[in-house]
Amino acid sequence: MEHKEVSEVLEVPPRYPNFEQTAVKKFWDALEEGRLITTKCQKCGKIEFPPKIICTSCYSDEIEWIELPKKGRIYSFAEMNVVPRGFSPPITVAVVELENGVRLFSHVIDASFEELKLGDEVEVDFQEMSWFDYKKHTYFVFRKGKSE
Numbered sequence: 001m002e003h004k005e006v007s008e009v010l011e012v013p014p015r016y017p018n019f020e021q022t023a024v025k026k027f028w029d030a031l032e033e034g035r036l037i038t039t040k041c042q043k044c045g046k047i048e049f050p051p052k053i054i055c056t057s058c059y060s061d062e063i064e065w066i067e068l069p070k071k072g073r074i075y076s077f078a079e080m081n082v083v084p085r086g087f088s089p090p091i092t093v094a095v096v097e098l099e100n101g102v103r104l105f106s107h108v109i110d111a112s113f114e115e116l117k118l119g120d121e122v123e124v125d126f127q128e129m130s131w132f133d134y135k136k137h138t139y140f141v142f143r144k145g146k147s148e
């Protein structure tokens with residue numbers, strides 16, 4: 001099957017986050033430094049991901065930034081054959097449950113669908129990506145690490 005880039009079939013300019021003006025710019029800045037952070041409500045203790053400026057549980061705006069654990073386990077995973085620009089198919093994507101219960105979705109960079117199973121331990125890593133804005137930035141990914 002012939003693979004076409006999204007830009008070859010899609011004329012509508014894609015939207016992407018404005019990293020400079022977002023209220024959670026801190027999150028994007030931390031990624032550039034190889035740190036994964038999010039917000040925690042100081043009133044009720046709820047940890048949000050993605051980060052929020054207001055707690056979705058008690059609506060308090062008293063939030064603090066916390067660092068997320070780097071280790072977690074595969075909660076769910078899939079193989080994607082239709083992929084965003086900048087990726088070559090197939091890619092493996094997963095929902096990972098971190099050690100503190102927060103679940104994240106991203107790309108598993110070093111394991112195929114066949115090499116993964118539910119409950120596998122993975123680690124958060126960081127990779128420079130170029131999405132639709134043609135400007136590179138860092139995003140979090142998962143790495144299984146191979147035992148040799």
Ligand SMILES: [Zn+2]
Pocket residue numbers: 041042043044045046055056057058059060
């Ligand atoms: Zn709260």
